[in-house]
Amino acid sequence: DWSAPLGDIVSGGTASINSNAHGGMGAWALATPIAVKLDGGSKNHIIVGTSMGLVYALEAQWHGLRSGWPVQMRHPVEQKVLVEDVVGNTNLEVFVVSTGGDLVSLNADGGVLWARNLLTDDETTFGKAAKTPIVRGTSPLSMGDVDGTGRLAIVVVAMIASTEREHMHRPDKHDVLEHRLYAIDAVTGDDLEHFPIVLNKGIDVLTSSSMPQPLLIDLHEDQSHWLNQIHGLSSEDIDKIRQINRRAAADFTASSQPRPHGGAGRGVHIVQPLGSTLYIIEGSTACSQTVDVGDTIPSMVQADDVHGTGGLDLVVTTSRGEILTLESDTVSYHPLNVWNAGVTRAPGSSNAQAHGFSSTQGIFVHPMSRVWRDILGVYIPITFEIYDRRPNIANEPNRQVYEVEVRAGMSAKRTIFYRSYNTTGVYTERVQIPFGPGYFSLTVLLRTTHGIVYEDTFHIGFNVDYMGGLWLIVFLPLVLASIPIFMFRRKPNWEEDEDYGGSRNGILGRAPPP
Numbered sequence: 001d002w003s004a005p006l007g008d009i010v011s012g013g014t015a016s017i018n019s020n021a022h023g024g025m026g027a028w029a030l031a032t033p034i035a036v037k038l039d040g041g042s043k044n045h046i047i048v049g050t051s052m053g054l055v056y057a058l059e060a061q062w063h064g065l066r067s068g069w070p071v072q073m074r075h076p077v078e079q080k081v082l083v084e085d086v087v088g089n090t091n092l093e094v095f096v097v098s099t100g101g102d103l104v105s106l107n108a109d110g111g112v113l114w115a116r117n118l119l120t121d122d123e124t125t126f127g128k129a130a131k132t133p134i135v136r137g138t139s140p141l142s143m144g145d146v147d148g149t150g151r152l153a154i155v156v157v158a159m160i161a162s163t164e165r166e167h168m169h170r171p172d173k174h175d176v177l178e179h180r181l182y183a184i185d186a187v188t189g190d191d192l193e194h195f196p197i198v199l200n201k202g203i204d205v206l207t208s209s210s211m212p213q214p215l216l217i218d219l220h221e222d223q224s225h226w227l228n229q230i231h232g233l234s235s236e237d238i239d240k241i242r243q244i245n246r247r248a249a250a251d252f253t254a255s256s257q258p259r260p261h262g263g264a265g266r267g268v269h270i271v272q273p274l275g276s277t278l279y280i281i282e283g284s285t286a287c288s289q290t291v292d293v294g295d296t297i298p299s300m301v302q303a304d305d306v307h308g309t310g311g312l313d314l315v316v317t318t319s320r321g322e323i324l325t326l327e328s329d330t331v332s333y334h335p336l337n338v339w340n341a342g343v344t345r346a347p348g349s350s351n352a353q354a355h356g357f358s359s360t361q362g363i364f365v366h367p368m369s370r371v372w373r374d375i376l377g378v379y380i381p382i383t384f385e386i387y388d389r390r391p392n393i394a395n396e397p398n399r400q401v402y403e404v405e406v407r408a409g410m411s412a413k414r415t416i417f418y419r420s421y422n423t424t425g426v427y428t429e430r431v432q433i434p435f436g437p438g439y440f441s442l443t444v445l446l447r448t449t450h451g452i453v454y455e456d457t458f459h460i461g462f463n464v465d466y467m468g469g470l471w472l473i474v475f476l477p478l479v480l481a482s483i484p485i486f487m488f489r490r491k492p493n494w495e496e497d498e499d500y501g502g503s504r505n506g507i508l509g510r511a512p513p514p
Helices: 235-253 468-488
Strands: 034-036 047-051 054-059 082-083 093-097 102-106 112-117 132-136 142-144 155-165 175-183 215-217 269-274 277-280 288-292 302-304 311-317 323-332 363-364 379-387 402-408 415-421 423-430 438-447 453-462
Touching: 034 082, 047 175, 054 093, 142 215, 155 269, 175 269, 215 302, 215 311, 363 438, 379 402, 379 438, 402 423, 415 423
Parallel strands: 363 453
Antiparallel strands: 034 047, 047 054, 082 093, 093 102, 102 112, 132 155, 142 155, 155 175, 215 269, 269 277, 277 288, 302 311, 311 323, 363 379, 379 423, 402 415, 402 438, 438 453
16 A cells, blocks of 8 residues: 555545655555444554555454455545434444545445445536546544434535546645535435535635534523434424424525524524635524634534533634634523534544444433532532434344443543443442542543444532631531530529528637637
């Protein structure tokens, strides 16, 4: 694989690499590898794509290739691959996109489930026109339940350019036309309704190849339906959701209809920065809103309760080093509706790439336990919920294993609780922190049989004010002991007075002279 040319020379490559290693030739791994157990067995696999277009699944323990891998793509693979169980055989599917717009879904053995190009066949066919559109690079992939029907979708932005046939491999001869936002069904590979969407239609097109990863987040005012949806949807529920989405799309087209915060549809919103413009799109209706921040947004937008108000905030960074927060007092915070670790949903969930509410599995801490408080005592009660709505999981009991850890921080050396569960549901466990009093970030992690890690983090104080009661221990016994002393008073009796009616010897003990 070291005979591969540089990424920016391969057809469709967008990377700019300068290296004298291997004579200037090499298959570069330009994206972060992902580590999972593809078949849920005992072997860990590292999946990574290269600028030669090969996608590898390496067995970490034995330094060998998994059977059926590598898989050859037509163009370089410069973005991180995604893994998720969407088919229903409880093995993971691998989703790969190349710089030329080829998107493929692979099974655990490297077999192709479906493959397509982001452009249609009519667009990629050279006809009488002198130029034809091509894909000149893509953003990293995101995954979530875009329309709220319970089916995961792949979301990606592609830069569309045009060129002549003889200049297909000459990036300097490509004329950038537009940027398109795609939402593709992860099971079938078909475009979702209302997609693709042209983001910068009628606007000067940026020539930069940097396209941040789309953020999938629910900005609707009402999110109560998600807590029922994470346990699975029936066919009747899906039909009702589709009807809600159709009515929401019809209301959007009628200007006289009032629009609730975030729209009236279900599913998630797509927040995509492009240049200095922030596009916020409701996935079920394609209703969009734009915000211009006045400077280039080079990285993915983050979402969390930054200000501690119980609402959801969007965090936007600019190329000049500015950090902007877009605060909402209407969208409530939920730990499954955040994205706060760069291109991953949580710091310890580097291989869990789906939006929290949309994910097939997960764990979250209930509000009763995540409320900020200072606990005075030995044990900390934590109530959390495990959910698993993978297709066909009910028929795979050997996959119903959920390993839960609680850490005082992020390090595995600070694990304070571990237990394996065989059923989903709500659990309350009592844990003890052996590291003394202080403020702690408790991280609750769920590890599945495929090695995918889901996590939730909350903050508490543990015996911080334990000295506040020390004065009671010292002074309370003294106060209680002194109460009887002060309350008891002996009344004198004149009959007990020795001077009354007694001897007349005087104070010296003898009688006075006559």
